[in-house]
Amino acid sequence: MPPATVPPAPSLIPFHQARQPLFVGVDLGGTRIKVGVVDDLGRPLSHLSVPSEPRTGPENGAQRMGQAVRDAIQQAGATMASVARVGLGSPGTMDIPAGMLLDPPNLPTWQNFPIRDRLSHHCGLPVAFQNDANAAAYGEFWVGSGQDWHSMVMFTLGTGVGCGIIIDHLIFDGENSHGAECGHIIIDHREDAPKCSCGQPGHLEAYASAKGVLRRTEELLASGRKTSLSARVSAGHELTPLLLAEEAEAGDELSLEIILETARYLGVGAVTLMHTIDPSGVAIGGAMTFGGHDSALGRRFLERVREEVRRRAFPVLAERTVIDFARLGADAGFIGAAGVARLEHTKQKTAVQTKTQKKE
Secondary structure (H helix, E strand, O other): OOOOEOOOOOOOOOHHHOOOOEEEEEEEOOOEEEEEEEOOOOOEEEEEEEEOOHHHOHHHHHHHHHHHHHHHHHHOOOOHHHEEEEEEEEOOOEEOOOOEEOOOOOOOOOOOEOHHHHHHHHHOOOEEEEEHHHHHHHHHHHHOOOOOOOEEEEEEEOOOEEEEEEEOOEEOOOOOOOOOOHHHOEOOOOOOOOEOOOOOEOEOHHHHOHHHHHHHHHHHHHOOOOOOHHHHHHOOOOOOHHHHHHHHHOOOHHHHHHHHHHHHHHHHHHHHHHHHHOOOEEEEEEOOOOOHHHOHHHHHHHHHHHHHHHHHOOHHHHHHOEEEEOOOHHHHHHHHHHHHHHHHHHHHHHHHHHHHHHHO
16 A cells, blocks of 8 residues: 555644544545544544545455554554544445445445445444535534534535535434435426436536536537637636636636526525525535635625525525535545544443443
């Protein structure tokens, strides 16, 4: 295995300042595996990343994750005995109670793999298993943008549209481990609507994901609309949401139109969920937030989402529901996975105490 690399890390605390017990979060992606040790208050002690190399197969992947867990514990100055549990956030589809990956699109050779138990075997610790978007949402709920909320929805905008729903520390898994798949809510009922990556027409992901943004951009470029993007693409620049953001910030009207239209679609999706579960807030994270609060474009994107919510939602919900960017960024995945491990550890501990009290 190549040596673990340390990406730009969150603020880390030393081992002697950590509140015990400790938990390890593993965020499995199609390209990288992010791992970190987190204390009982949600503060990271270590953070590392290794290539996931999915083509080498699921068993090799589980072994790599197991070694990364051990490396992260060592990096934190901790011991195996100080870690109560490991949390794993993985892309779907999955059977969460069984700890199984079923048919994950980003890991095409990992079908029907008992990933929870195999990671536990390779790291020597119990493992809690969760959908990666739900894990990231729980991270935000625990120590991020939602820490003052009772319930929340989180959208993660990237190649697709991920989502997590948290209600009073309850992660909404659903009966078949497909809860909170809100990138697939229908916002366009037409049979000839643009198709989502899942193959169905009219889903939110077909409009508000990076793929959806690029599809709409290519259609407008093909129509002959005047835009500075044409020169950039002709010069060999790859068409990406980042390129759109650069041109929008430079004053290109078409680029700005596409970005704000994306915000409008996201607002439609947010209202649908607000009318379904009435959350305290909606957090927006992922790679495609156009700079977030640090960018004038990001702030304008957020305000456009809020405008659509105000236009479409029940007045009480529009007034009271907080719409904001997520705070943890790329760290939400491993911090949230550690939080899932903490949640399961707490439940098990409470169950043991209750059983003991009944015997007494």
